[in-house]
Amino acid sequence: MYSLGAISKPIELTNVPSELFINKHLTILQDRSADLSFQNAFKQYKQGKFTLNADERASFGFIHDALWASVLINNSSDKEIKKVLYLDTAWLDHADFYFMRQGKVVDKAFIGDTLPFNARENKTRMLSQQYSFKPGITQVFMRFESQDPLLIPLYLTTHDAIQDNLIISSYFYGFIYGAFFILFVYNITLFISLKDSSYVFYSLYLLSFFCLNIAYTGHGFKFIWPNSLLLQQWLMILFLYCYIAFSIAFCFEFLKLKVFAPKIYQIRKWVYTGLILLITSLFLNADQLLAVNIGVALTSLLVVIFLSLGFLVLKNGHDTVKFFIPAVFLGAGGAATSAATTWGFIPYSTLIFHSIEIGMLIEMSILALALAFNLKKVDKARITAEVSAQLDHLTELYNRRAFTVAVSPLWNLGIRDQQAFSIILLDIDWFKTINDDYGHAAGDDVLKSIAQTLQQHIRKSDILARWGGEEFIIFLPNTTQSDAINLADLIRKNIQKMTVLHDTGPLSVTASFGVAVYNEQMTELEDLIKLADVALYKAKNSGRNVVCHMPQNQTIKNQEVNKMTPI
Missing domain, CATH: 1.20.1070 (Rhopdopsin 7-helix transmembrane proteins)
Structure with a gap:
């Protein structure tokens, strides 16, 4: 099992670099009882029972064994050379060093995790032991033991390195x-x-x-x-x-x-x-x-x-x-x-x-x-949910809440810059009859078709929404009353020409329009919407499929309409 005379060649200090990995220079003995004394370990060393660590082994795994090691270091100069034996590991319970010359211990040091860090002579994070090597050969005899994995990467180095x-x-x-x-x-x-x-x-x-x-x-x-x-x-x-x-x-x-x-x-x-x-x-x-x-x-x-x-x-x-x-x-x-x-x-x-x-x-x-x-x-899911909450799922237009949110900044900007803006409010004529006679699926098709027609005739700056039921609303920034009326009438004519295909056959529909324009007496967006609603009410009572508007200086406060009049 052991190689007799397994003694490594001495490391020559005058030739080594500032840092040298010396595991391959070690001769080692695993003490399975972990109770071998220094004297008995040295005795076995002299009997040739230590083996050369030729494969540079540094780790010995999770074992309860103690490991004895020896290395010869030669200083061929005539002056002491200060070196550090440095173990590149932080978890080692015992690292005992015996420095020997001519077979006698001249110095020794015991370090490891069994001592408080503040008790260490060398305050390095990893374990280290400094020693001044005198001229001639010094044998360093070492014992390592740990309850953690036994890892002993050993370097011969300097403080500067x-x-x-x-x-x-x-x-x-x-x-x-x-x-x-x-x-x-x-x-x-x-x-x-x-x-x-x-x-x-x-x-x-x-x-x-x-x-x-x-x-x-x-x-x-x-x-x-x-x-x-x-x-x-x-x-x-x-x-x-x-x-x-x-x-x-x-x-x-x-x-x-x-x-x-x-x-x-x-x-x-x-x-x-x-x-x-x-x-x-x-x-x-x-x-x-x-x-x-x-x-x-x-x-x-x-x-x-x-x-x-x-x-x-x-x-x-x-x-x-x-x-x-x-x-x-x-x-x-x-x-x-x-x-x-x-x-x-x-x-x-x-x-x-x-x-x-x-x-x-x-x-x-x-x-x-x-x-x-x-x-x-x-x-992304949150944004999708927020967008979905703003849309009418049938027509994919803004709903009432989203319309108010989108228009509010344009309303405030228009008032500040004294711009003209208008609102068109439209209602599909006889929509309840369509639902009753042809079914709600036909009514849904009518709503989607009108939504598409409206989208085709408005500008990018206009804001279109389904106001509720069969009503739609359009906010027109930078638009005078006459321009709003012309647009409403154009849309009315296109709706009148429109044919909605359905299982029961083609359907023709019309819509009534109310137009209102902003004036300086208005303070809230709701005022303009209410005025457009009055104009729409007027269109409904004027035979339907028409565009009605309110005078430009008209306000909801001085407008009296009999809401009980049948449509």
Whole structure:
């Protein structure tokens, strides 16, 4: 099992760059009992039981084992050279360093998450140990152990190189966290305005991943809870399960399972209850490694479930899922790549290890687009509803309310600029008789035909509406009384010539018109409409199929009409 004399060549300090990944120079021994002492480990090293880490392995997965490692470093100069042994991981319980010369320990250091961050000699976010290497060969003997995944990407570097990497890292995480914050605020705002629960669950999903990332990258231990070992040990696990819970809740709401998969939606309470019981039991059991293992396995399982549900609701007609499926696939791909690196299935590199952040950023951006697409659909539906509320469904003309809204600004503008404007009010003659003799379908055809005729003879600036029943109204801006009368008579003649085809045969219809023009004594639009109504009443009592108008200086107040006169 072991290669006798598996001793790596010493690393020559005078030839190394400012930063060197040294895992391939390590000789290692896995201690499955995790209780091997330094003396016994060194004894096994001398017996050749350490193996050369030729494949540069940095991750040893989720194990309870301790890992012993050794590396030889040679300083061929005549001066001390200061270097830093830097572990590119933030979650490692124990990292013990023994510095040896000629088989004797000359210095040692014990670092890791079992010590408060403020107790560290080197205040780097990742674990690091500085040492001044004297001329000659120094053996660095190390022991690593963790309740989290055992990841030990080890670099021989300098303080300046660490600072340079810190600047790059700051830009990277600044961009990542900035993007998460913008998406979080954006979706909270949408939730407040739209009251759609999918937005709040997405915001909580974002927040939980943000907190999870802060925990496992060491930002939390450095800046938020530097003196709390309990929080450092358990917050990452708590945030992992919060991330799982809110991803499930978001999936239920975003995929609209209540509509597209109601049977699955009905089990959501059982899912939430089971998850709460699982989390509670794991925390009571207090086995960190077990909790992380189950969390990672559950996350992988949920990816498969989410994709399956996505294809199901897509098949059932939920078109927004076309964003959800690639988003989950890319996010899961990033997480799977990072997990495979943590497990040791993929060779470690900084970029590959951080693919979870990149994948999640892409996933969340696509999901944000999906929610924006959903918002666009909601907004389009709202506009359609508003437009529909303004139209008469039979004739597709404005209804009375929409007419008033559309005319009001033109009325105010005309009064301010002292412009002439008129109103034509018309009523189909004997419309009740048409309905009684030919049926309401024939009456509907008459109304639609007259609406089309009116649209053909008005200007773009005119406002036409179905006023109610068999009445239509036209507002004519910049139109004198004589022009309004001429237009009304032209329309009257075209209606008279019109033939409405119906199942019972062709129908001929006529209409009566009332015309009124604005004068300075009027204060409200209603005054002009009432005056046009009086003129229409006059037309009805004048034999129908005629155009009647009121004198230009006439007002409704001085107009007396006997409304009881039969039409």
